[in-house]
Structure formats: structure tokens, C-alpha cells
Amino acid sequence: MPHGGKILIDQLAAHGVTRVFEVPGESFLAALDGLYETSAIETIVCRHEGGAAMMAEATGKLTGRPGIVFATRGPGVVNAISGVYVAQQDATPMILFVGLPTTPLEDKAPFQEIDLEALFSGIAKWTGIIRQADRVAEYVQRAFTVAMSGRPGPVIIGLPEDVLSQETSATVLAPAALKGGAPSARDMSDLGQRLAAAARPLIIVGGPGWTDETRHAVERFAQRFDLPIASSFRCQDYVDNRHPCYVGHLGFTTDTKLKAGLTAADLVIAVGAEVADIATDSYALLSGPGKTFVQVHPEPSAILGYRGAALSIVATSAAFSEALADVAPEPRETESRRWGGYRLDLRAAYEASLAPRPTPGALKLEDVVTAVSTLLPENGIVTNGAGNYSQWVHRYFQFKGYHTGLAPTSGSMGYGLPAAIAAKLEHPDAPVVCFAGDGCFAMTGAELGTAVQHGLAIVILIANNGMFGTIRMHQERKYPGRPSGTDLVNPDFAAFARAHGAQGATVENSEDFEAVFRDALRAEGPFVIDLRQDPDAITPTQTLSGLVRD
Known part of the structure; x- marks a missing residue:
């Protein structure tokens, strides 16, 4: 037995x-x-x-x-x-x-x-x-x-x-058939009525249960009604960021005009998204009179984010997206034009935010992320952990398809490298790029040995500014000029990579990055690029010295 x-x-x-x-x-x-x-x-x-x-x-x-x-x-x-x-x-x-x-x-x-x-x-x-x-x-x-x-x-x-x-006479069981909940006809009729009455409707996407088919169905629905789509925190790959209805990311780097657009929205439809404090400025952007919040989720009682829904539709995102094709007739021309102006304004603001805003130093992360976004094929996968460096990723990288981004909404440092290893194992033909900070990478950097052992061709970009940048930023905001416990003594990350049997390079100027990155994409195993970032570049829009002065 x-x-x-x-x-x-x-x-x-x-x-x-x-x-x-x-x-x-x-x-x-x-x-x-x-x-x-x-x-x-x-x-x-x-x-x-x-x-x-x-x-x-x-x-x-x-x-x-x-x-x-x-x-x-x-x-x-x-x-x-x-x-x-x-x-x-x-x-x-x-x-x-x-x-x-x-x-x-x-x-x-x-x-x-x-x-x-x-x-x-x-x-x-x-x-x-x-x-x-x-x-x-x-x-x-x-x-x-x-x-x-x-x-x-x-x-x-x-x-x-x-x-x-122990020996056993038990036998293997067939997997249980699972089918998630679907919206009722009444749910979709109610949603259609609320949509018809809205002046500034906004869709927020994220959460569990998405597929490529879900993404395409939501994009078609948004385009049919000329509706803006925003992604919830670290869910930017749920919609093609080049789609005319995509208007940006609700997170630490949310554009001020998108914040204003969410505040002004009178109907917010969260498709799977567990819209929480990071996406909404501690829920302030969802407050105010005349706003209706619709939550679509497979288990609304278990979500970790905002729960104040006027309409709660218990359904998987996949089942809900299938039902969208039957929602309401095509809007009248006047309605389309009214919604279209709202969507156009938010889309224009998103496109404007992609223009790199110069930060201090010879090596600028805005240049790095923009280059990666341009050079990485559409099936490329980007991973990251947590830290201020990720704000550049969220602001400047354009995700083209679902499952091309892996990042923790929990803000867990060290996630990027393990996630990149898993992604390359699951999709060996897709290029995989991990963004990490120096402190973030150090938390799981030993897994570089795992990547080498399995011959995984992943590219690891380390934003090396010699400190725990996020904590330092908060220190300077509250106690200017009095940092404590945030300085880091780092190894030579390129040498660290070579010691593991990987390839490594150090880049100190934006002009040198593209050639090194192209080499890294062609490598047959892991390739680490140590990006020497000026510590004064604390976020895409702020400097450390400016925080001290303020």
C-alpha cells in the first residue's frame, strides 16, 4: 500500500x-x-x-x-x-x-x-x-x-x-469543480440605471480572479461608453496602459489630476479592486456628497479595503465582465460627449505624467524606467518589492498586458527577486525584469543563487542610493536634518552577482544604461545592474534636500 x-x-x-x-x-x-x-x-x-x-x-x-x-x-x-x-x-x-x-x-x-x-x-x-x-x-x-x-x-x-x-488504503481524489458567483440580471440592470444617471463615472480595476478575457471585456465596455479606467494600487497590468480609456494608477504616485478626477466622480465602479487607503488618500477621495460606490467582488464581506458600497455585486471579475456586454443600450450622443470630456481630460493628464521629470544625479531612474518600458517586449514581465524606487516604476512604466506586473500591495520588501524567479519559471520565453532598491534586494538577495542554479535569465535592476529611502523620507519630513538608522553599507552588487556565477555591471550615468540593459536581455543567466542613484532623488517629484529645507 x-x-x-x-x-x-x-x-x-x-x-x-x-x-x-x-x-x-x-x-x-x-x-x-x-x-x-x-x-x-x-x-x-x-x-x-x-x-x-x-x-x-x-x-x-x-x-x-x-x-x-x-x-x-x-x-x-x-x-x-x-x-x-x-x-x-x-x-x-x-x-x-x-x-x-x-x-x-x-x-x-x-x-x-x-x-x-x-x-x-x-x-x-x-x-x-x-x-x-x-x-x-x-x-x-x-x-x-x-x-x-x-x-x-x-x-x-x-x-x-x-x-x-504511514501506509494507507486511501486513494487520490479528483479535484473539486469550482465555479464562482455571477451577477444577477437585477444586479446588471441596477448598474445600468446608475450608469445612465451618472455624469462622471469612473472604473477602478484590480483584485482577484482576472484573466486576459476579463481585461479585454472591461476595455471594450469602457470604450463603448467612453469611460475612464484607473488601476488600483499595484494593479497596473490589469489594463493595457496605452488604451485610450486608461487614466492612471491609484497609489503613492497618483497624479494630482487623477486624484481630482476621483474626487469629482459621482459613480465609482470597483471591478474586483479592494480600494484601500493608499489608493484613496486614506479614503478621503471617496468621500463627499453625491458619490455612489459600486463594489464587484467574489466575497465582499472579506475584502480588505473600502466597504461603503451602495451596490455590492457578489461575483467574480470574470463572470461580471462577461455580463457587461448586456449592460444598457449605447449612450446617447450627448451622454457620450459628456463622459468623453471627463475621460479625455484624465487621459491627457496621464499621458502628460509620462514625460520624465528630471531628478538629481547623473543616473536618473526616470530615464531607466522609460528605457525599460520602451525596450521590453510586450510579453515582458516586471516585478518589484517595496521602497521609494518603485514610485518611478509605477509612474513611468507602461504595462501592456495582464500578468506582466508582479508587486505586493502589502509593501513587502524583498518581493521582487523571488517573484522574478517564479515568473521566469512559469514563462521561460518571456523576458523578466526585477526592480529593487538596495535595501529591498538585500532582504532576499540570497535567492540570486537559486536563479543561478536553475539558469534563469532574469535582469535585476538595483536602485542603489545607500539608504532605506522611504524611511529616510519620512524622517526628513517630520524631523528635518535628524536621520536615524537609515544609512546602508552596501556590497558592490555587480561583484556580488559575479560571486554567485551571475553577470553584473555598474551604471553611473543614464547615457550608459541602454547598452548595458540590451546586453542583460541577451544574457543566458541572471544579470544584475547596480544603478548608482543620487540619494537626493528621494521620489520622482521630490528631493531629499528640499524636504530638509521645508
């Missing part, structure tokens, strides 16, 4: 899993030894559980199905929390399997014992511990169902060591 570990691997394969990320641990390694090799599942051995969990989360974003990560107990699972938190905040399906002590030692303080249910009580959608080999298939099937249903998110499954080695 098979043992629990064999059923586990076969059940994952039955759910279409082809790749897992792990940092090996003795609590499950022996029980699973050799099983990956007998299946179609590829194992990506990572340097740190946090990096492995972020890779699994990025895989969930890209595929819409749970990314899988294995970690050992105690310090291993605690390290993985950072990636689990990203999944919870971004509504990403993900399953973390954790090796545990044998069941006879449970609650007897064995080495590295930890209470998984308490640890993840506020983060995971469900935490389960499999204490019988006969229930392995059942638990795994349920884990996939929970991770993908409603508002997607992370699930944690504990694997006691003895359960994996």
Missing part, C-alpha cells in the same frame, strides 16, 4: 501541480525522498523560506491556482510568514505545507514544535493538521478548494512526520 507521502505527491499532481518551492527540513525530507522524481513535479530548492513562500505566491498570481511551498517546522515556518502575508493581502491562492514532529510527541514540547493554528490565525484562510494518513487526500483537496474559492488566499497544512510514512 502507498504511504501518506506518496498520496500527498500524487494528490498534488492530480490538481495540476508541476512545481513546488521548498527549503528542505528533516521533518518531511526523508518521507518525501525520491517521490518528486517519480512524478511530474519539479522541486525548486530555495535559500530561505521567505523567498520560497514569495515564489509560491507569485506563482499563484500568475496562474490563478495555488502556488505550493514546503517548509520545515519552527524557524522554517516562521520564516515563511512574510510570503504568506503577501498572499493574504493580495488575495492570492497559495498552500504552505509544514513538516511537524511525529503525532506521539504532539504537545510534549518536542524540538521546534510550534502551534500552526495560533501562528496563522489572523493570516491564513484555513489551517489544518493531517493526523491520519487516510485523510491526506481529503485535506489536500479541501486546501485547494479553500485557497481558490471566494476571496482567494493562503492555506496552511501541517504534516506530522509519522503521517507521511
Whole structure:
């Protein structure tokens, strides 16, 4: 008879899993030894559980199905929390399997014992511990169902060591069929009436459950009614940024005219987007008389953002987008012209914001991001973590298609490199570019070894200004001239790359970047470019010295 570990691997394969990320641990390694090799599942051995969990989360974003990560107990699972938190905040399906002590030692303080249910009580959608080999298939099937249903998110499954080695008569279960909610005819009729009565309607896109078909359907709907579309925080790839209805990104770099446009909107339709404080200036942009907010979400009670909806449509973004074709007749010419002027003004402001605004220093991030946006093919994927450097990405990079951007709405530093590794594994023919700050890269920089080990041709651009820039900016705003704990002593990142077996280069002038970047895109493995940024260039629109003077 098979043992629990064999059923586990076969059940994952039955759910279409082809790749897992792990940092090996003795609590499950022996029980699973050799099983990956007998299946179609590829194992990506990572340097740190946090990096492995972020890779699994990025895989969930890209595929819409749970990314899988294995970690050992105690310090291993605690390290993985950072990636689990990203999944919870971004509504990403993900399953973390954790090796545990044998069941006879449970609650007897064995080495590295930890209470998984308490640890993840506020983060995971469900935490389960499999204490019988006969229930392995059942638990795994349920884990996939929970991770993908409603508002997607992370699930944690504990694997006691003895359960994996127990023989069982259990068999592999077929994956459960999942179909999300669809809007009712009454929902769409109500929406059509509200749209007909609106003077300045605005669509905000984001959140879980999008597909390429969803994107095209929303773009067609917006163009039919001449409606402006804004993307929610770090969801810029949900709509082609070159589309005439796209008017910009609601985040840290929101254009002042888009802020004014959101304030003036009398009907805001959030399609999947969990519109939160970053996108709305702590919700101030959604306040005011005469504004109607419509929320489309698979599980409105579970969203992490704004909940003050006048109309809440319980539906997946995909199902809702299909129903858009039947909403209302074509607007009358006067209505179209009225909405069109509102949309045209916002679009013109977005296009104007793309013009690079010079910042201090010989190496200007606005030039770098503009060059990457121009040179990267349409299937290119851009990833980033958190830090002020990302503001240049959000402001100047134009995303052309869905699933071409990976970034954490939680503001998790270190995300960019693991996400780039996951993206290249999932889409080996697509060029992948990771933007990182020096502090951001250092948090998961060891995963460069993972990229080298698997021969992944990714380009890593490090904005190196020698400090934790975001924190320094806030310090100078509140306590000018009194920085504390934000200076960094960095390695030579190009040499760091070469020490790992990757290629590396240092760029100190904007004029030199394009040639180096073209070389990096042609490289057969990872290529790190150390961008020496002037620390005075603290944001795309502010200088550090200006904050001190103010």
C-alpha cells in the first residue's frame, strides 16, 4: 500500500501541480525522498523560506491556482510568514505545507514544535493538521478548494512526520469543480440605471480572479461608453496602459489630476479592486456628497479595503465582465460627449505624467524606467518589492498586458527577486525584469543563487542610493536634518552577482544604461545592474534636500 507521502505527491499532481518551492527540513525530507522524481513535479530548492513562500505566491498570481511551498517546522515556518502575508493581502491562492514532529510527541514540547493554528490565525484562510494518513487526500483537496474559492488566499497544512510514512488504503481524489458567483440580471440592470444617471463615472480595476478575457471585456465596455479606467494600487497590468480609456494608477504616485478626477466622480465602479487607503488618500477621495460606490467582488464581506458600497455585486471579475456586454443600450450622443470630456481630460493628464521629470544625479531612474518600458517586449514581465524606487516604476512604466506586473500591495520588501524567479519559471520565453532598491534586494538577495542554479535569465535592476529611502523620507519630513538608522553599507552588487556565477555591471550615468540593459536581455543567466542613484532623488517629484529645507 502507498504511504501518506506518496498520496500527498500524487494528490498534488492530480490538481495540476508541476512545481513546488521548498527549503528542505528533516521533518518531511526523508518521507518525501525520491517521490518528486517519480512524478511530474519539479522541486525548486530555495535559500530561505521567505523567498520560497514569495515564489509560491507569485506563482499563484500568475496562474490563478495555488502556488505550493514546503517548509520545515519552527524557524522554517516562521520564516515563511512574510510570503504568506503577501498572499493574504493580495488575495492570492497559495498552500504552505509544514513538516511537524511525529503525532506521539504532539504537545510534549518536542524540538521546534510550534502551534500552526495560533501562528496563522489572523493570516491564513484555513489551517489544518493531517493526523491520519487516510485523510491526506481529503485535506489536500479541501486546501485547494479553500485557497481558490471566494476571496482567494493562503492555506496552511501541517504534516506530522509519522503521517507521511504511514501506509494507507486511501486513494487520490479528483479535484473539486469550482465555479464562482455571477451577477444577477437585477444586479446588471441596477448598474445600468446608475450608469445612465451618472455624469462622471469612473472604473477602478484590480483584485482577484482576472484573466486576459476579463481585461479585454472591461476595455471594450469602457470604450463603448467612453469611460475612464484607473488601476488600483499595484494593479497596473490589469489594463493595457496605452488604451485610450486608461487614466492612471491609484497609489503613492497618483497624479494630482487623477486624484481630482476621483474626487469629482459621482459613480465609482470597483471591478474586483479592494480600494484601500493608499489608493484613496486614506479614503478621503471617496468621500463627499453625491458619490455612489459600486463594489464587484467574489466575497465582499472579506475584502480588505473600502466597504461603503451602495451596490455590492457578489461575483467574480470574470463572470461580471462577461455580463457587461448586456449592460444598457449605447449612450446617447450627448451622454457620450459628456463622459468623453471627463475621460479625455484624465487621459491627457496621464499621458502628460509620462514625460520624465528630471531628478538629481547623473543616473536618473526616470530615464531607466522609460528605457525599460520602451525596450521590453510586450510579453515582458516586471516585478518589484517595496521602497521609494518603485514610485518611478509605477509612474513611468507602461504595462501592456495582464500578468506582466508582479508587486505586493502589502509593501513587502524583498518581493521582487523571488517573484522574478517564479515568473521566469512559469514563462521561460518571456523576458523578466526585477526592480529593487538596495535595501529591498538585500532582504532576499540570497535567492540570486537559486536563479543561478536553475539558469534563469532574469535582469535585476538595483536602485542603489545607500539608504532605506522611504524611511529616510519620512524622517526628513517630520524631523528635518535628524536621520536615524537609515544609512546602508552596501556590497558592490555587480561583484556580488559575479560571486554567485551571475553577470553584473555598474551604471553611473543614464547615457550608459541602454547598452548595458540590451546586453542583460541577451544574457543566458541572471544579470544584475547596480544603478548608482543620487540619494537626493528621494521620489520622482521630490528631493531629499528640499524636504530638509521645508
